[in-house]
Every structure is written in C-alpha cells, then in structure tokens.
Amino acid sequence: MARHPHLYRSWARFGNRVRLRPSLLPGDCELLILHLGWRRQAVYEFTHHITAARAVGIGDDEIERIKEGPDAPFVVLGPPP
Numbered sequence: 336m337a338r339h340p341h342l343y344r345s346w347a348r349f350g351n352r353v354r355l356r357p358s359l360l361p362g363d364c365e366l367l368i369l370h371l372g373w374r375r376q377a378v379y380e381f382t383h384h385i386t387a388a389r390a391v392g393i394g395d396d397e398i399e400r401i402k403e404g405p406d407a408p409f410v411v412l413g414p415p416p
Contacts, residue, residue, distance in 0.1 A: 361391040369393075369401050 357364055365388035372381035385398060400407040 362388075362393055365391055365393055366397070366401070369398060373401050 353364070359367065365384055368384045369381060369388055371377070372384060388398060389395075
C-alpha cells in the first residue's frame with residue numbers, strides 16, 4: 336500500500352473507523368474478520384485474528400465452524416448478556 340497513497344489513505348480511514356468507533360461487540364467483530372479472512376483465503380488475516388478472537392472469548396470450536404463453512408452445525412448459545 337505504500338506505493339499507492341490513495342489506497343493507503345482510504346484503508347487507514349476505514350481501519351480507524353472500525354478500530355476506534357466499532358458498532359459491533361468485540362467477539363462479533365472478530366468472528367466477522369475470521370469469516371471474511373477464511374472465505375477470501377487471506378491467510379495472514381485469519382491466523383492473526385485467531386489470537387484476538389481467543390482473547391475476547393471465542394472458542395476453538397467456533398473457529399473450526401468457520402472453516403467448515405455454511406454447512407457447519409448451527410449452535411444457539413442463548414440471548415446476549
């Protein structure tokens with residue numbers, strides 16, 4: 336991105352918005368990033384965010400379900416706290 340200043344500025348604005356004023360709970364945000372990383376085969380994003388997901392309480396079973404795709408068994412965890 337360093338070679339494309341316009342792309343970098345746009346990405347930086349987006350990244351700051353997501354990090355500094357999120358509208359999703361941290362766990363939901365990490366699940367979304369993991370899902371998108373897996374679907375887009377973004378190895379760095381996926382592996383980097385596994386640690387962040389675990390830090391906010393996402394279990395290995397949920398991470399594995401992302402890898403299984405849309406046919407993975409659906410688990411209802413109950414209402415949010």
